[in-house]
Amino acid sequence: MSSTELNQLDTEVIPGLLLVDDEVNVLSSLKRLFRKSNCNVFIANSGPEGIEILKEQSIDVIISDARMPEMSGPEFLAIAAEEYPDTIRILLTGYADMEAVVDAVNLGKVSHYLEKPWDDEKLKELVDDTFVAIGFKKQNEYLQSLVTSQNEKLTEANETLEATVKERTQKIIEINGALQENYKSTIDLFANLLEMRNPKNNADAPDIAILVTDMAEVMQLPQRELIHLIRAAKMRYMSQMSFADELLHTPYVSLSKEQKREYQQYPLKGAQLLSNIRPLVPVAEIILRHKEYLNGEGYPKGEKGAALSKSVQILTVANDYIELLTGRMQKAPLTHAEAIQYLDLKSGSYYSIDAIEALKTLLSTTKLETAVKNHRILSNQLVCGMTLSQDLKNHNGDSLLPKGSELANSTITIITELERSSKKGFQIFVNIPAGLEVSKALLTSIKSTR
Incomplete structure (x- = not known):
């Protein structure tokens, strides 16, 4: 709530009091009684005159005599109740004039009635309490209108914010899509360069990305993990770009001890290259472990068992199957049947049984x-x-x-x-x-x- 609105709430609105009686001395007495009250006092000598004042002035409380010529108090208050229902109506009546009281209640809907002669203190206390209640009511009405106004503004602001969020979300989606496409293009570029750099002696060896995709489908790997797996499959040899030709063209089993130590670092170096790129951190984790085996006899760290995710297990089997076909692991390339036999012999110790079965299902x-x-x-x-x-x-x-x-x-x-x-x-x-x-x-x- 703004300071202006608070000031409006704190500003006191002086209530209006209408006194109606056909006797001049009664009006004078009532006017004197409320002279020091914080209100605007208006007087009328008859019901019709009171109605005219109601039309022109803001009246909160009406005190009317019951017996007046031309228009009785109950009749006057009935008109006031009909046309100005928010006014508080008080009836002054003669002693035991119950007929006027009944009429006033039925027609004028009075809230109080007092007998003449009235008690000044009681009448003044009644009117003052009424003014306080009216003040609270007006403040509450103002607050309600303010809440309604603020809610309308809030609704409008929310609609504007929703439209803005929707627009920015769409832009983020487009930017993310562009980034994903850039990542894919970059990965494909590296994959093509690696393909040119690395030997592939067996023309029938399957594409690694297609192979892991099909194996992942058989093993029901979640789509998000599949994306990381495909990227890891394409970029697993990234650090081998720096290898000497001899290291690349010599089967692993024929490498010297020193050469093997150097070769065994390629998963670690490849993971280190990618780990600085946040979206590729999961890819780096797969590359780091794709040459690890379940029994801990792999490299570069000798991790085993539970440390090897389903994605890692899939890539390990797919990678070694292709390396067996292309002659990168053994002294000579193996046939499909020989490669499957090799994997089967190490099933459960080196390789995941489920991953091997998925491969055999696809290749059978x-x-x-x-x-x-x-x-x-x-x-x-x-x-x-x-x-x-x-x-x-x-x-x-x-x-x-x-x-x-x-x-x-x-x-x-x-x-x-x-x-x-x-x-x-x-x-x-x-x-x-x-x-x-x-x-x-x-x-x-x-x-x-x-």
């Missing part, structure tokens, strides 16, 4: 006996050798690839990345030739539609 395949036409599949079921049976479009209806396009590994990677960026699944329809190796999950889907 069978040959398709008969060709399949125009079958809808998921992006993670795409296999090199399939052809699009319908134009591939994004959720906006924009054409991405024409009907008849044959799918190579590079094309599948692009489709998967585009779908992930759009955050909405594509409708992909393909023709699958007989003899193509497809996942058992896809084969089950094909059989269910026939």
Whole structure:
């Protein structure tokens, strides 16, 4: 409440008192009685004269005689009650004039009545108490109107604030989206540079980002954790950019002790590079531990068991599977079956059993006996050798690839990345030739539609 409003509340409004009687001496006595009272006193010799005063002046209390010619007190007070209901009405009546009292109560709705001759002290006390009550009532009404006004202003301010918050929230969402896109672009840039820097002897090795995404889906990893996992998969080799070619091109088992010590620091150095970027701290934590094993025989710190999150366990299995295929771990690249056998032998000691089972579920395949036409599949079921049976479009209806396009590994990677960026699944329809190796999950889907 402002100082002006407080001053308005504290300002005393002088009440109005109307005295009505046809006898001049009675009016004079009443006027003298209230001469020192803090009120404006008005007098009238009749009911009609009193009504005129009510029209022109602010009257709070009326004292009226009961028996007057032309218009009785009860009749006058009835008009006052009808047209000025907020006034307090007091009746002066002769001794035992109960008829006037009854009329006044029924018609004029009087609050008090006094018999003539009245007691000055009692009458003055009654009127003064009435003025106090009226003052409180007026202050309360003013406060109520002030509260209503303030509430209206507050509602308006809230609506303005809500609109402002909504606008700023939208801007924050847009900025955050731009930042996320920048992070993604930066990570993809590093991933491409690392891909060029690191050897990949086996052309059939799957893309690490696609592999961990599919494994995470099988293991029901939350979406927020999946984002960090994908980024960690793409940037896990970041610190290897500084490695000498010999260190990169020599299988881990063939490295000297000194070379192994240097090599084993790459997860730690990579995590240190990213830990200074707040949004990438969870990514750094995964990179730090992706070469740790459940039994504590991994590196760089020998952590084990509960310290290794589900995201870490997924990346550890996916990373080692690809490194076995590409020859980065053993002296020679392993086949798919040999790599799975290696992981199985260390299941439960080095690797999470659930993560290995998820990998095997995704990689288990069978040959398709008969060709399949125009079958809808998921992006993670795409296999090199399939052809699009319908134009591939994004959720906006924009054409991405024409009907008849044959799918190579590079094309599948692009489709998967585009779908992930759009955050909405594509409708992909393909023709699958007989003899193509497809996942058992896809084969089950094909059989269910026939």
